[in-house]
Amino acid sequence: MWNNIYNWLDERVGFNDLYANLLDRPEPKTSWWNTLGSASMFLFVLQGLTGIFLTVYYTPSPDHAYDSVQYIMEGVAFGWLIRGIHHWGATLMVLVVFIHMLRVFFTASFKYPRELTWLIGIGLLLTTLGMGFTGYLLPWNQKAFWATTVGTQIAGTVPFIGEFTLKALRGGPDLSALTLQRFFSAHIWMIPGILAALIGVHLFLIMKHGESHWPKKDD
Amino acid sequence: MSGSHELSRRDFIKVTTGIIGGLIGAVVGLPAVYYLIDPALQAGGKEAWIPIGKFEDMQLDKPYSFSFTRVQVNGWERTASSFGGYAVRKSDKPEELLILNSRCTHLACTVNWNEAANGYLCPCHDAKFSKEGEVLDGPPPRPLDVYDEHRITEDGIIEIFFKEG
Incomplete structure (x- = not known):
């Protein structure tokens, strides 16, 4: 019976084709270094899930942000685990994405026909850093507050558009409730949305071109 | 895919991936459920x-x-x-x-x-x-x-x- 259900669905959805194209593609002989892209995506999904769970208790307001994070850490069952994974996963994700970029660079995988994949990868690195920058403020503790003060102040040193950029980032001249709220919004909606879309294109291009083979001596 | 007692390399990878994935899912997933319902389990009644x-x-x-x-x-x-x-x-x-x-x-x-x-x-x-x-x-x-x-x-x-x- 399961076979019948599966066949009925497969005729309409095409599981077998999907499987062949997504997971059973022919690959050149590669190494563990080629798994860093998948590792990055796994971390992205993990950060997404733990992040969704954190929003159940986290409150992005100067009055409540710090207390709600303390509550997650000490009051809720396994809150320390969920936040711990999100906290360390963030650091790990930046690291893995960066090493992934180095691998692509050293194996020259960014060359024709994969230049677009590389450029989108740059976008993925920048949005990942953006996630780190916006997420850092959310606990609303001393370190978060001053790191964001410094970070936005650096953006303010850009010639001509610096002052505008600083105010746009902070939602005004100072760090305030507006800053916290817009960093939260950017952290959970805008940047992840861009990130997910870029991952989609990145994956599509990888499937289209396949993986590059490991360079040989005469390459 | 292969013979009945010999596990092929591919099947070994599939099974291992499934088991490790399931373990990771359980280690994160079960606490996550507890995390969600925790306020409902707090004792009140002062x-x-x-x-x-x-x-x-x-x-x-x-x-x-x-x-x-x-x-x-x-x-x-x-x-x-x-x-x-x-x-x-x-x-x-x-x-x-x-x-x-x-x-x-x-x-x-x-x-x-x-x-x-x-x-x-x-x-x-x-x-x-x-x-x-x-x-x-x-x-x-x-x-x-x-x-x-x-x-x-x-x-x-x-x-x-x-x-x-």
Whole structure:
């Protein structure tokens, strides 16, 4: 019976084709270094899930942000685990994405026909850093507050558009409730949305071109 | 794919991936469920004797309104909840006081004594209760709840026994 259900669905959805194209593609002989892209995506999904769970208790307001994070850490069952994974996963994700970029660079995988994949990868690195920058403020503790003060102040040193950029980032001249709220919004909606879309294109291009083979001596 | 007892390399990878993936999923997933439902598992039920008024101020057969607030810590915040009711005096004996909870038994809105209607009216779904709390009209499934334990202090103050839900 399961076979019948599966066949009925497969005729309409095409599981077998999907499987062949997504997971059973022919690959050149590669190494563990080629798994860093998948590792990055796994971390992205993990950060997404733990992040969704954190929003159940986290409150992005100067009055409540710090207390709600303390509550997650000490009051809720396994809150320390969920936040711990999100906290360390963030650091790990930046690291893995960066090493992934180095691998692509050293194996020259960014060359024709994969230049677009590389450029989108740059976008993925920048949005990942953006996630780190916006997420850092959310606990609303001393370190978060001053790191964001410094970070936005650096953006303010850009010639001509610096002052505008600083105010746009902070939602005004100072760090305030507006800053916290817009960093939260950017952290959970805008940047992840861009990130997910870029991952989609990145994956599509990888499937289209396949993986590059490991360079040989005469390459 | 391959023979019955020899596991092929591919199948080994598939099985291993499945097992490790399942383990990771369980290690993160089960605590995550607990994390979500945790507030529902917190024990409440603090008990206290609450003064509601002087016995001598309660007039015969005229509902005496009282209210009080209880502060509870929900999450990281202290939340004040209001409670109230009516004490109906039937005689000179304090133990014969009928003390009603003004929380409607339908869907928990607060009922108010209405002299003209000679009953407690609920603003939400037009419920009506008699002076003694019997259902006269509307959707409530049972009479108003009663604070069934009360005592009188040496100063003549009525106190009710209150247990948080």
